[in-house]
Amino acid sequence: MASVINGTNIVLYKYDSNKQYYFNGSINQGITVNGFACKELSTEDIVGTSTNFNKTGAGVIASFITDANDPGITEITAGTWSISAYYSIATAFAGAKVQYKLYKYVGSTATLLATSDETTLTSLSKIIYNTNMTVTTTVLGITDRIIIEVVYLGTTTNAITLYTQSTNPGITTTNICLGVPFGASTNCTFSTSVDQVEVTTTNSYSYKEFLGSQISWNITADGFIALNDYSYLFLLNKLQTKEQIIVKFQIDNDNGNGTGALGYSIFTGYANIVNLDMSGPVEGASTYSVSLQGTGPYTVTGTQVTPTGVVIESSNVTMYQYIASGGETTVTFAGAISSTCLTVTRGGLEVRTILTSGAPTGENVTFNSSTGVLTFARALEADEFVRAIFK
Numbered sequence: 001m002a003s004v005i006n007g008t009n010i011v012l013y014k015y016d017s018n019k020q021y022y023f024n025g026s027i028n029q030g031i032t033v034n035g036f037a038c039k040e041l042s043t044e045d046i047v048g049t050s051t052n053f054n055k056t057g058a059g060v061i062a063s064f065i066t067d068a069n070d071p072g073i074t075e076i077t078a079g080t081w082s083i084s085a086y087y088s089i090a091t092a093f094a095g096a097k098v099q100y101k102l103y104k105y106v107g108s109t110a111t112l113l114a115t116s117d118e119t120t121l122t123s124l125s126k127i128i129y130n131t132n133m134t135v136t137t138t139v140l141g142i143t144d145r146i147i148i149e150v151v152y153l154g155t156t157t158n159a160i161t162l163y164t165q166s167t168n169p170g171i172t173t174t175n176i177c178l179g180v181p182f183g184a185s186t187n188c189t190f191s192t193s194v195d196q197v198e199v200t201t202t203n204s205y206s207y208k209e210f211l212g213s214q215i216s217w218n219i220t221a222d223g224f225i226a227l228n229d230y231s232y233l234f235l236l237n238k239l240q241t242k243e244q245i246i247v248k249f250q251i252d253n254d255n256g257n258g259t260g261a262l263g264y265s266i267f268t269g270y271a272n273i274v275n276l277d278m279s280g281p282v283e284g285a286s287t288y289s290v291s292l293q294g295t296g297p298y299t300v301t302g303t304q305v306t307p308t309g310v311v312i313e314s315s316n317v318t319m320y321q322y323i324a325s326g327g328e329t330t331v332t333f334a335g336a337i338s339s340t341c342l343t344v345t346r347g348g349l350e351v352r353t354i355l356t357s358g359a360p361t362g363e364n365v366t367f368n369s370s371t372g373v374l375t376f377a378r379a380l381e382a383d384e385f386v387r388a389i390f391k
Contacts, residue, residue, distance in 0.1 A: 019043065019071065019177070021064075021148075023085065023170030025051030025162075029065050033103070033110045033147055038065040039164075041148055041172070050166035053150075056159040061098070061150040064170075065105060069143050071176055076113075076138040079175035083116065083133065083148070086168035088126045090159040096121040097154065098162075100133055103147040104140060110147055113138055118153060126163055135175070148172060185221035190249065190267075192217035192294075217294035219247060219271065222287055232278050232288060239273040247271045247292060269298030319389050326382030331374045339390035341367040344374065346386050 020043065027040035041064035055061040081102070089096045100116040116133035152160055164170045196210040238245060248268045275291035320333045344351040344365050355366040360377040367374050367388075374388060 019174050021066065021172045021174065022046070023062075023064050023148075023164040023172075025053060025062065025064075025164035025170075029067075031065055031105075033063055033065070033105070034060060034149065036060050036063045036149075038063045038147065040064060041066045041146070043070075045169050046165045048165060050168060051164050053162040053164070054159060055152045055162070057157055058152055058154050061152050061160070061162050062164075063147055063149045065147045066145045068145065070145060071140075072142060073176060074140055074142055076135060076140060077175060078137045079135055081114075081116075081133045081135055081175065082173045083131045083171070084128055084173075085131075085150075085170035086126050086128050086163040087121050087123075088161050088163075089121050089124060090161075092122065092124065093154075093156060093158055094120075095154045095156055096158065096160060097152075098129070098131070098160070099151045099153055100131060101149040101151060102133060102135065103149065104138065105145040105147050106141060113146075121160060126161075126168065128168075185223040187223070188219060188221040188249065190217070190219050215297075217269070217298060218274075219249075219292040219294070220290070221292070222289040232286065235273070235276060235288060235290070236278075239276050242272065244270045244272055244295065245292075247294075266301050267298050268301070269294050270296055318391075319387060321388075322386040324380035324382065324384040324386065326380065326384075328380045329376050331376075331380075331386060333372045333374065333388065333390070335372070336367075336369070336388070336390040337372040338369055339372075340369065341374070342389045342391055344386070344388045346376070346380070347384050 021041045022043070022045040024040040024042050024044075024046045026046060026049070027042070029038045029040055031038045039062060053062045083100050087098065097118045097120050099118050101112060102114040102116075103110040103112055105111075114133050114135045116131050119129050119131040121129065150162060154160065162170070192215065194215050195213040197213045198208060199211045200208045246268065247270075248266060251265050251267070271292035271294050273290060274293045275289075277289040278286065279288070280286045318335065318339070320336060322331050322333075324331075341354050344354060344367075349363075351363060351365050353360075353364040355364060356369070358366060360366045360375060362377055365374055365376055374386075380386065
């Protein structure tokens, strides 16, 4: 299995409604908060050697921060998080308690979001303790990170030990919804339609009339399974258990003009797997083909484009045409004086930019509404056909 997705068109996601983070005590994140160097808070558990933290007297035992751009969401919804971790105490006493603090980290600033319940440690041997933390709805930036700080509340000089990794992982179970990508398409088709209900009446004058009703959408795609821990069997199991998956795909609003000004829109929706074909050719790469039926609405995030073209509705428009003798750089349409030039074609190709003043360049033109003169940067050729529409 490769370690990255092959394909970029439509990405398939496994849905996880309770994202989990692990205390990876051996990974230094290079960030210091409240005087402590943060270790890694990650969705991937390090199962190697155990890394432990000892603390004598009250104070912070350790801090853990997510990787850059994690969790990658814009809001934490209200709910209860649970934290489980292994501890031992050197001697038994009533004041051996731990507590967790949740921060959001923006730039170089940590802001406290929530504080957990207090948990009393009672065992001299290493055992697991579970603690709950109530989290309120919080707005995040898409690049914000989260920190969990482990605090020892003891008031004596007695020592405790926090264990991480190996056979004693520290785990934070959140209410953050997570889509884990497991494959991407190399070819895809997205289709959406609106059911039409006939509402013809006697007032329709022999014409049928329809009213838009329910909207449906579906996707067909093919590609490679190309992520660690996932396989074609995983996709087949999703079909057998009839589980929904998350589908995301993006469109380039610039339509190839290369400016990047309009950006991308990302479509996201839940879908059921309707059909799955797997192919394993001799000496060739195995692929899959899948048909997905969207369920419920899809959402659109990112740049959404509102067309800015001219809308022709109640106003009258007039078309003028001209056949060039060759060499002309201006054409006068006297009937277009005081009008607005909507579109110009020359030789069957539409002109991209219509200026209202100044000298045109390249394939652009300038229209002077006070004189009705259309000026070309490139001289017209013999028998070249010009058509212009004015309002």
